[in-house]
Amino acid sequence: MRLLDHKNAVVTGSNRGIGRAIVEVFAKQGATVFACARTKNTEFEADMHGLEEQYGCEIIPVYFDLCDSEGLKEGVKKIRGRKLSIDILVNNAGILSEYKSFMMMPIGNVRKLFDVDFFAQMEFTQLIGRMMQKNKGGSIVYISSIASMDAFFSSYDYVACKAAINAAMKQQARELGKSKIRVNAVAPGIVRTDMIEHSDQDHLDSILPAIMLQRFGTKEEIANAVLFLASDLASYITGQVLRVDGGTNPPRANW
Numbered sequence: 001m002r003l004l005d006h007k008n009a010v011v012t013g014s015n016r017g018i019g020r021a022i023v024e025v026f027a028k029q030g031a032t033v034f035a036c037a038r039t040k041n042t043e044f045e046a047d048m049h050g051l052e053e054q055y056g057c058e059i060i061p062v063y064f065d066l067c068d069s070e071g072l073k074e075g076v077k078k079i080r081g082r083k084l085s086i087d088i089l090v091n092n093a094g095i096l097s098e099y100k101s102f103m104m105m106p107i108g109n110v111r112k113l114f115d116v117d118f119f120a121q122m123e124f125t126q127l128i129g130r131m132m133q134k135n136k137g138g139s140i141v142y143i144s145s146i147a148s149m150d151a152f153f154s155s156y157d158y159v160a161c162k163a164a165i166n167a168a169m170k171q172q173a174r175e176l177g178k179s180k181i182r183v184n185a186v187a188p189g190i191v192r193t194d195m196i197e198h199s200d201q202d203h204l205d206s207i208l209p210a211i212m213l214q215r216f217g218t219k220e221e222i223a224n225a226v227l228f229l230a231s232d233l234a235s236y237i238t239g240q241v242l243r244v245d246g247g248t249n250p251p252r253a254n255w
């Protein structure tokens, strides 16, 4: 018996980075996965097909841009069309804006980041959450960031947005608990994905001494924490932010 046998999951940002690792760990544990990506792409479909063959599960690609409300609704319609109950939602997709100080940050940049990293996720969660309410249960996991607590390594828009995710998550956990829906967040530390590819590498390395384990995390380590919260192993955990950061110690870090 695998941890996610007979479970159906929806994961956003499935085509690369942490989202791709979450899809793989879910597939390995037997879930049927609706793998959401922004653009239809044969390379992505071949990759998902490879995972299906490797782990003997079903992966259904679904395409929409999170910021296109109509497209997002079409995506949900496609998911609903499969007539499967949805047990797990992982709100993973997101962007990081180019670093700017608070005083130099154009407000338009902040709105753009909130559109992707907050508003679209709320809209998507409402739609998938309604499906979970009908099934009388589910687990929702947001991918937050330790930036939300430590004002860490990024501009204030990202810090504020991820803090808003944590707060929204907690309120949703309170509201949806009576429908047996658990809502939690994983807050990763630094993980080398495309998202931080353009960051100043010297600055990145200067953070290492502030991490108790003296290294950055891997996508798989974040995915394993998401798996735990998504699965029945975490059946009495809701409204929590789980830091997965190797023991990153803000007071020692130079950011």
Ligand SMILES: NC(=O)c1ccc[n+]([C@@H]2O[C@H](COP(=O)([O-])OP(=O)(O)OC[C@H]3O[C@@H](n4cnc5c(N)ncnc54)[C@H](OP(=O)(O)O)[C@@H]3O)[C@@H](O)[C@H]2O)c1
Residues within 6 Å of the ligand: 012, 013, 014, 015, 016, 017, 018, 019, 037, 038, 039, 064, 065, 066, 067, 091, 092, 093, 094, 095, 116, 143, 144, 145, 146, 187, 188, 189, 190, 191, 192, 193, 194, 195, 196
């Ligand atoms: N990497 C880190 O150090 C780190 C640390 C803390 C938290 N996080 C969080 O972890 C999550 C995943 O990050 P990552 O490092 O894996 O980033 P990534 O490699 O840059 O991947 C981002 C994913 O989000 C998707 N996405 C972005 N905008 C979208 C939109 N408008 N509609 C649909 N999909 C969209 C991207 O799709 P495309 O390929 O189409 O662009 C991609 O699949 C994010 O929420 C991020 O904030 C990351």
